[in-house]
Amino acid sequence: MRVVDLGGGVERPVARFEGTCTLWTPAAGPRFAYGLGPTSGDGFAPFRIADLARPNRELGGYRALFGVVIWSADGQRVAWCGRRRTGFDLEVGGPARRLPRCPVAYTLDGKIAYAIGDKLVVEGRTVLRADGGITFVHYGIDGSVAIVVDGKRMIRYDANGQVDGSAPIPEGRTPIFSPVNCAAAFRPLGGYGRIPIITFPCYRGRPVEAVTGRAAAWSPDGDWLATAERRAIAFHPVGDFTRTIRWPAQAVELAWRVR
Numbered sequence: 001m002r003v004v005d006l007g008g009g010v011e012r013p014v015a016r017f018e019g020t021c022t023l024w025t026p027a028a029g030p031r032f033a034y035g036l037g038p039t040s041g042d043g044f045a046p047f048r049i050a051d052l053a054r055p056n057r058e059l060g061g062y063r064a065l066f067g068v069v070i071w072s073a074d075g076q077r078v079a080w081c082g083r084r085r086t087g088f089d090l091e092v093g094g095p096a097r098r099l100p101r102c103p104v105a106y107t108l109d110g111k112i113a114y115a116i117g118d119k120l121v122v123e124g125r126t127v128l129r130a131d132g133g134i135t136f137v138h139y140g141i142d143g144s145v146a147i148v149v150d151g152k153r154m155i156r157y158d159a160n161g162q163v164d165g166s167a168p169i170p171e172g173r174t175p176i177f178s179p180v181n182c183a184a185a186f187r188p189l190g191g192y193g194r195i196p197i198i199t200f201p202c203y204r205g206r207p208v209e210a211v212t213g214r215a216a217a218w219s220p221d222g223d224w225l226a227t228a229e230r231r232a233i234a235f236h237p238v239g240d241f242t243r244t245i246r247w248p249a250q251a252v253e254l255a256w257r258v259r
Contacts (some may be wrong), residue, residue: 001034003052004247006235015055019048022067025255027141027179027220029075031059031092032255039067049078049092059092065102072106073141079103079112087112105137113137120147128157138177141220146181148174156181156200165200178218178225183208183238185216185225195227205238217254226254 001021004011022035022045030052039045045067049059064080071078079089079099087099089112104115107122114121115134121127128145136148143159154175156165165182169175175184175198182203186196195211205223213227213234223239228251235245 002249002251004249014052017050017055021252022047023253023255024069024071024078025257026071026075027073028258030054031071031075031078033069033071033078035067036061044083049090051092060090062088062090062096070103070105072110073108073139074110077106077110079106104134105139108139108141108143113139115147118149120145128161130155136174138175138181140177140179140181142180144181146175146177146184154184154198156202158202164202167198167200169198170196176216176218179220179222182222183218185211185218187213187215192230197225208236208238211236215251215254217256219256220258226256228252228254 001014001017002011003014017034020035020037024033033047033049036046036048043065044063046063047069048061051057069080077089077091079087081087081102085102087101087103088096089099090096101114103112105113107113111122115137117133118130119126120134120137130147130149132150134147134149135151138146145157146154148154154167154169155163158164170186173186175186177184183197183199188194192214195213195216197208197211208225211227213229215228217226225236225238227234231250232246233249233251
């Protein structure tokens with residue numbers, strides 16, 4: 001794993017983490033989770049939690065159903081699904097708390113959200129209902145919510161809970177939503193290839209076109225989209241910038257965070 005400080009263009013030395021190069025990261029803070037091996041025949045992927053600031057601290061290893069690991073926005077808590085569809089919520093450094101079912105996301109204020117059929121439920125209250133099964137949820141930093149319905153269509157709800165965008169998604173792919181859910185990138189199937197970008201009406205900025213790579217990540221402010229090209233990491237401008245910037249490094253996975 002490599003860490004680059006984009007403010008000064010300096011690569012930071014980090015401890016060696018042995019794994020699969022699969023990463024799950026929060027938007028802020030030094031903590032992250034990384035894969036330890038391939039998904040087993042029962043659908044579970046092993047992972048370990050680590051802290052860049054304290055790499056020798058033992059924070060535990062676990063197994064997540066379908067390799068789905070979710071973080072709270074502040075990087076203090078992590079959740080996943082275990083055997084018999086029992087969920088777990090862990091405050092990093094403490095014991096894991098059992099959940100009644102598999103979690104789908106953390107809300108902005110740290111509550112656990114569940115997708116139960118066509119309902120998104122938080123603390124026992126249905127906050128929205130779709131016209132199909134909810135398979136993915138992402139909370140935007142502006143209070144918006146984006147969902148995927150039946151694995152085929154994504155819908156954006158604004159901060160008032162009103163639908164303000166809907167679009168089909170490439171089959172078999174999970175969206176990588178921008179911080180305010182106005183755009184989504186889709187990594188290619190089977191390695192390197194074209195990365196489609198689909199936008200909602202709320203999208204503001206330059207269109208990001210002809211993007212290729214094997215992984216993608218939005219900057220925390222949504223002004224840049226990073227993609228892992230064959231021989232470089234490309235930083236594509238979304239805001240009022242003029243050109244793509246490339247860092248000479250090869251990457252399998254990308255994560256963008258605020259210290």
